Amino acid sequence: MAYDLIVIGSGPAGYVAAIRAGQTGLKTLVIDKKYVGGMCLNWGCIPTKSLLESAKMMRKVKQAKDFGILGIDPDALSFDWQQAIRRTNTVVTKLSRGIEFLWKKNGVEFLKAEARIISATQVQADNRILDTKNILIATGSRPAKQEFFKDALELEDLYSLVELPQKPLLYGRGANLIELAQFFALIGKKPTILATDLPLMPQLDGYLEAFMQKKLKKDKISVIPMAEALLAAGKLLHNDAEVVYDMVINAGFRKAVLPAMELELKLENGYIATDRNHQSSIPGIYAAGDVNGKSYLAHVASAQGLEVIAALHGTPPAEEERSHPINIYTDPELAQIGLTEEQVKSSGLEYKINQYPLTANGKALAEGESEGFIRIIYETHYREVLGVQIAAANATDLISEAGILIELEGTTYDLARTIHAHPTVAEIYMDAGSIVE
DSSP states (O other): OEEEEEEEOOSHHHHHHHHHHHHTTOOEEEEESSOSSHHHHHTSHHHHHHHHHHHHHHHHHHTGGGGTOOSOOGGGOOOOHHHHHHHHHHHHHHHHHHHHHHHHHTTOEEEESOOEEEETTEEEETTEEEEEEEEEEOOOEEEOOOSSOTTOEEHHHHTTOSSOOSSEEEEEOSHHHHHHHHHHHHTTOOOEEEESSSSSSTTSOHHHHHHHHHHHHHTTOEEEEGGGEEEETTEEEETTEEOOOSEEEEEOOEEEOOOEESSOOOEETTEEOOOTTOBOSSTTEEEOSGGGTSOOOHHHHHHHHHHHHHHHTTOOOOSSOOOOOEEEOOSSEEEEEEOOHHHHHHHTOOEEEEEEEGGGOHHHHHHTOOOOEEEEEEETTTOBEEEEEEEETTHHHHHHHHHHHHHTTOBHHHHHHSOOOSSOTTHHHHHHHTOOO
């Protein structure tokens, strides 16, 4: 049986591309050896955010008295890890069934098996050789194994724990690391971050990084740079003092997961090298999502998957890659899109920054979520918006408005003229756009 497209991997790049392929009439097969939905749905994006919401709910309940609700003893509250996992599994199951429904609706076949690429037009799986016109590799990435702690728990195994550690040591760097640290702190544990390098979140504007560093300090989450740590005789030392922990969790930077292949694709730093169409060094073989190393973000993976399908139908993407939001589900959430201040400075453009605090926003105050701000970076001639950064309880939702604005080359004038409903947190866009210096 011949296919127009075989997709290897069913994460945000793979399952989205497969749905669009089916919608556009391509005979499509998805192969995944383990999960429907990949890492993101099963032990990454969705489970992590679900558990964070459970932890944030606990924090909110502790503040009930401030909202006029009596009868709750904050000291009597406890976190039920197993119930939080059950709720998370319910969310995951519902979403994975939704993916399977959309595949079936659009004629996409699914095969649970390990795939091996035999050639540019053949894939071996389930003891069969499958013919195809095109192959999309969407196998993603995972935290790189590390040798510093040989008994470190991998993130994928975190959700199978019966009980959580009291003093987890989180090893690595990046958004997942900070989200996990705050999760443990919110439910009353005492996490420590052992950062392989600084800044913790290298893609973020330095202002957001500094804000989060202060927040971690306020939350009493210690951040130890790897360069200042020493592992000797089974003990971790920092400033000549022992760092006490009862479990190490590997939240390191990720590396590509490559499928088995009987051909050689060009790699760059361990990732599949691709052109703007996301085509590899071998025509007909594409790579989208984490596996090509262009981004670790699920929404970027999905966008790349859609661009692959468009290219298969003769519609190549724009020459330049689109600006995309970076969302971090911390407490408060962080989000940014467009250029950072560091990037604008290096470009030589004349620019200014309008910043507006959530402490001046009515809805944020009413909700008890007034920690944060919006920063709008714009060039001074036309006042075109170049970048936006937000720290707020719902920053990851708010950032989409900035994405539309930047896509349309909008200005601070446009923000100031756009009537935003009152009271809403989104009014911070209008308020920040109205600032005249």
